[in-house]
Amino acid sequence: MLALQDVGVPSCTLGEVKNRADTIIYWGSNPMHAHPRHMSRYTTFARGYFRPKGRQDRTIIVVDPRKTATARLADVYIQVRPHEDYELISALRAAVHGVEIEREEVAGVPVEKIYEVADLLKEASFGTLFWAMGLTMSRGRHRNIDNAICLVRDLNEHTKWVLIMMRGHYNVTGFNEVLAWTTGYPYAVDFTRGYPRYNPGETSTVDLLTRGEADAMMVVASDPGAHFPQKAVERMAEIPLVCVDPHWTPTAELADVYVPTAIAGIEWEGTAYRMDAVPIRMRKVVDPPEGLLNDVEFLEMVIEKVEEM
């Protein structure tokens, strides 16, 4: 998100990849494991309008320190040294620009190979870079993404390239979208002054918890208890905590009050935004167990009570 706000992002919907992409990079991302249907539905194996032969019509490049299941499928596998993604992206950018790299290897990759790959990228008629947590979690964090976006942007001076972030958590995109159109900001919104304010580093949930500022917490359909830093989780344990979630999670474990809710897309309908921001209608397939509310019903009841106070 911060990278996007720094340098923007050239992207597309997944069907564009399916129809057009002849070159695909998975960087720090292992869809074979994390998104099992992704490669057959939308990318690598999918047959598309301009890619009728599917896999045969596409060149797959995987960049990862580990030889993952996805890497084993690749036409080109680049084993980057852990935490040196930034250097490798920079070298690729230099190679794309035709600048001479005065070293034998960068990030564990021989320079000749970097030039070869740069040519592959420039020769693509439509390229897509998928990146995932692997790249955000390695040293450099959002600056890695800045640099990756710049690589894709630079490539557009030669041909067509786009980038899609592989987001793991269900409908996290939808949360960012809704918050942005209702408040103007995608996350970390603070309302204490009566207007929406956004200052990551100060107003994010983790910031508020670690500074000990938050003195109560309600979590809806999320599991910070499993993902937040130790110090934030410790604070969660100290303060009144309400967890609203269809599933029993580590957050629910910590909670003073746990409210089970119906599962959207199975027991209740709604909208979910795909990783490429395409909004999908989630249908109700079965009735929820008797007495179980969905989260909208529950929150509306809470609002009603708050307004009575």
Added chain:
Amino acid sequence: MAKELLIKNACVYDPLNGIEGEVMDLGVKDGKIVDPSEVDESKAKVIDAEGRLTMAGGVDIHAHVAGPKVNVGRIFRPEDSRRLQVALKKLGPRSGSGFSVPSTTLTGYMYAQMGYTTVMEAATPPLMTRHTHEEIRDTPILDQSAYTLMGNNWILYEYIREGELEKAAAFAAWLLRATKGFVIKMVNPGGTEAWGWGKNVHSLDDEVPYFGLTPAEIYQNYVKINELLGLPHSIHIHPNLLGEPGNYEITLGTWDAVRDAGVDPDPQLGEREQIVHSTHVQFHAYGGDSWATFESRAEDIAKYLNKHEEVTIDLGAVTLDETTTMTADGPLEWELHELTGFKWANCDVEVETGSGVVPFIYSPKNPVHSVQWAIGLEIALLTENPWQVVISTDHPNAGPFHRYPRVIAWLMSEPYREEWLERVHDWVGQRAVLGTIDREYTWTEVAITTRAAPAKMLGLSDRIGHLGEGAYAHIAIYDIKPDEVDPSRDYAEVERALEQAWLVVKDGEIVVQDGVVVNEVTGRTYWVDVKVPEDILEEVKKDLETKFRRYYSVNLGNYQVQDVYLPREERIVIDARDRF
């Protein structure tokens, strides 16, 4: 809340009913305008307007206020949101933020504050239209609709290439229903598809890669489709080569190409006279062959319009602000990014369209921006018939919508323009003609170009854009008395009054008082439900089953926007079955 209103002593400008500044009473009952004699004064809320300027609620025919690319603007420009952060109860009950891409609540509030009650979202990518409707639903007060992007749609291209115009028309009707859309919108036809390969089209006769069609052919088929279906609005076009020096030629060529299709306006609803609405024409009125030789061609554009009433426009007037550009014209946004070095967001949408978003700073010190500023106003002032013109800034592309009061004040006052001519770059003196124009808009012309004309162009002048009996009671009263104020001299007064309406009525309810939103009503969403011959539709549906499986990443069954996304739909049923 009183169901009846009686507004006394309103100084009414209502061009659709031939009323020019007459002080009169207005009756409101059950959300509609009625004869004042029908209002029971003892039960009604009575308001004395004391001779204040009164018009129908404003109608914005083209703005980007809801949907995926608008939200990309919000997400990737926190700096824009920080420029305007509005607290609870300041403009209305809720808070919001955003200067050029306001949050949905703030969008509703700021339009209502200016007395606008209808705002059309100018471009929705069909695949993502559920998102657009989610934002429309969350935008208070305003009546809205979404214009369905069709100008780069593969399925339409394929039908047209095969010579299947009727199937193409049936598919367009299907797509309007699937997206709950109101208008056939075309953006850089062929060019956005070419952008799928990082390319563009550069003339009306350039072939779109792999599709064997040219922009000229695309326009001609689409205008035929539009009139075959008899839609309330005409095709709504954003021509090729937006923003490029010398593009006035392709603009005029485009209008010629559309006219060459040989169709007349044939709406099933409304009284529009145009066969094409060409949007944000300021961006399409450039001379020269490079930025160094850039100049205004507003005179050529206006001369054409003065000869051809079948073409209408909105301005896309530059307001010289820092703003956010956003369009389905993918290649154009790349060009802007290359030109400015500012951050660039792009989202190509499978089978249908693309989009880009880039921040932009229009500066009065910049020679090109200054000439652009002049061009928008020149077109408004040189086009003789105001019924062909709508005031717009292509919000937020040429400037934010909340600058409309300033644009209107510029048009009403030569001295105000003079004041700005001093501030802008002197290219305006050499490469534009604004300084030589002395025309000043009258209140009637303001009422035409901000309400009456757009309502008529949209085919909705039976219900909006005027204050005749039976019209929706959308009323804007401004704190300015036309018989006491000379807009030419008192332009500051005009601008201030138009920024903050004294009273706004929406569907018979008071929503704004003294410039503050006091009541949030739910707006309606217009869409057209076009009935086409059953046999042709069945064939199209059969084709779609195959095409969706082959081209899309979603299932056909998941594509159509469900009714639940439109809490207050206004379905306009058009029966085109006998027209095929």
